[in-house]
Amino acid sequence: MPPVLDARNLRKSFGSLTAVSDVSFTVGAGELVGLLGPNGAGKSTTVGMIAGILPPDAGEVRINGQALRGDTDLAKASIGLVPQDLALFDELPARENLRFFGALYGLAGAALEATIASSLAFVGLADRARDKVKTFSGGMKRRLNLAAGLLHDPQLVLLDEPTVGIDPQSRNAIFDNLEALRARGKSLVYTTHYMEEAERLCDRIVIVDHGRVIANDTVRGLYGLLPASRRLSVELRGEAGPGLVDALRALPAAASAEVADGVLSVALDDLAAGAPAVLSLLQQRGVAYDHVVSERGDLETVFLTLTGRTLRD
Numbered sequence: 298m299p300p301v302l303d304a305r306n307l308r309k310s311f312g313s314l315t316a317v318s319d320v321s322f323t324v325g326a327g328e329l330v331g332l333l334g335p336n337g338a339g340k341s342t343t344v345g346m347i348a349g350i351l352p353p354d355a356g357e358v359r360i361n362g363q364a365l366r367g368d369t370d371l372a373k374a375s376i377g378l379v380p381q382d383l384a385l386f387d388e389l390p391a392r393e394n395l396r397f398f399g400a401l402y403g404l405a406g407a408a409l410e411a412t413i414a415s416s417l418a419f420v421g422l423a424d425r426a427r428d429k430v431k432t433f434s435g436g437m438k439r440r441l442n443l444a445a446g447l448l449h450d451p452q453l454v455l456l457d458e459p460t461v462g463i464d465p466q467s468r469n470a471i472f473d474n475l476e477a478l479r480a481r482g483k484s485l486v487y488t489t490h491y492m493e494e495a496e497r498l499c500d501r502i503v504i505v506d507h508g509r510v511i512a513n514d515t516v517r518g519l520y521g522l523l524p525a526s527r528r529l530s531v532e533l534r535g536e537a538g539p540g541l542v543d544a545l546r547a548l549p550a551a552a553s554a555e556v557a558d559g560v561l562s563v564a565l566d567d568l569a570a571g572a573p574a575v576l577s578l579l580q581q582r583g584v585a586y587d588h589v590v591s592e593r594g595d596l597e598t599v600f601l602t603l604t605g606r607t608l609r610d
């Protein structure tokens with residue numbers, strides 16, 4: 298069986314600016330794939346091409362093996378888009394908003410009313426169906442935005458930063474919705490700047506930068522790209538003393554070492570072998586300390602290692 302989504306060598310330019318230069322990845326049935334990258338990396342442009350909103354300059358998008366050609370019936374039937382910018386009418390009640398969007402998908406009559414009711418119940422807004430959207434909180438609007446993208450029961454759902462600016466309760470409600478969709482066999486592409494969201498939700502993560510895919514793996518697989526898998530932090534009681542950092546960097550298991558604000562931080566390839574060596578060296582040099590803790594590398598560390606720390610405004 299072909300993947301639900303197969304994005305192949307996508308390229309898109311706007312004048313002299315190349316927003317996406319070569320992006321390829323797949324999404325299988327029941328798979329939630331995170332699409333991560335710094336500002337301007339090409340994420341939203343990629344989502345636009347997958348949704349059929351933006352025509353690629355090169356490459357193609359295939360849905361269940363069938364080539365997508367613009368905003369066609371295939372795109373409308375197979376793809377649900379939950380955009381970053383809220384696509385709602387504030388002066389209309391929630392139900393009327395969904396009636397409008399359902400009509401765009403060709404839904405009408407009893408079928409439309411049934412899917413509106415089920416979509417509102419799914420996102421926890423059944424009791425607010427008659428209320429105008431302008432009375433909704435930010436989290437409620439985000440959940441209604443999600444409901445609008447699910448009306449036609451799409452196989453592939455594209456979510457462009459669906460939790461921006463909402464409270465933790467609404468965020469967790471959306472997480473529950475997405476996990477329920479995945480359990481139903483839906484395929485999801487999820488863009489976010491929140492690394493903890495991607496770690497919790499995603500089966501696989503695609504990182505793009507400067508319009509290209511620079512990593513494509515599970516979260517555990519991405520940890521393997523770090524120069525060291527563990528970090529040992531030691532709260533020093535006094536000064537580190539001359540030459541300590543250089544001596545630590547020379548240890549076989551140490552990838553790096555630094556001292557900042559009274560905390561010694563050592564990146565280790567092997568915690569079991571490296572931690573005793575670090576503490577032994579501190580003892581030999583008479584360096585006193587109060588607290589020791591080890592930390593695993595996280596997705597944010599991987600992301601910054603691959604894309605750098607330079608601001609992307």
